[in-house]
Amino acid sequence: QKEVEQNSGPLSVPEGAIASLNCTYSDRVSQSFFWYRQYSGKSPELIMSIYSNGDKEDGRFTAQLNKASQYVSLLIRDSQPSDSATYLCAVNGPGYALNFGKGTSLLVTP
């Protein structure tokens, strides 16, 4: 079973701070990595994808990938209360499906 591991949290950060979310994966040959945001009672929505080692920035979000360490992270700059949600890390799986971690709960306090 290919594992995707995340700290469940909750991770609490003050408004305006940087939130750092981490994810490790077990399958060394994984090629595609995604971050999803899931608000309580809602379905996951795609935030970012990353395929190559290094950083990828999109607005306040930065995804970081280190394939040698099998590590993916998501940084959220200038965190807002509306960023409070569960963040899911996903890695490519069978039939182009994705294997998901259990998610990290983020709470941004005003």
Added chain:
Amino acid sequence: SQTIHQWPATLVQPVGSPLSLECTVEGTSNPNLYWYRQAAGRGLQLLFYSVGIGQISSEVPQNLSASRPQDRQFILSSKKLLLSDSGFYLCAWSSGQSNSPLHFGNGTRLTVT
């Protein structure tokens, strides 16, 4: 643009009753289709995926089944529900190309009583 429809939004069913959840995708052809379940306090569990009409791959042995009668229609079924079938059921689609993300429907919250 592509849209995915999933219904119903909520469902309460007694143990032993049948189940049918439907999902349709618009605005794309030959999508890959997926059913996931998210139980309380647990991660997203892949149940079934399909890369074409009539083709279903099952990831978890259980009392659920899936069918794809049309290119953009995916159905999740059960003949007899168990209490453990309660959860948040999510349909998703992808373009079928490697490295493509999944896009989820709004989900169905199923409570088996």
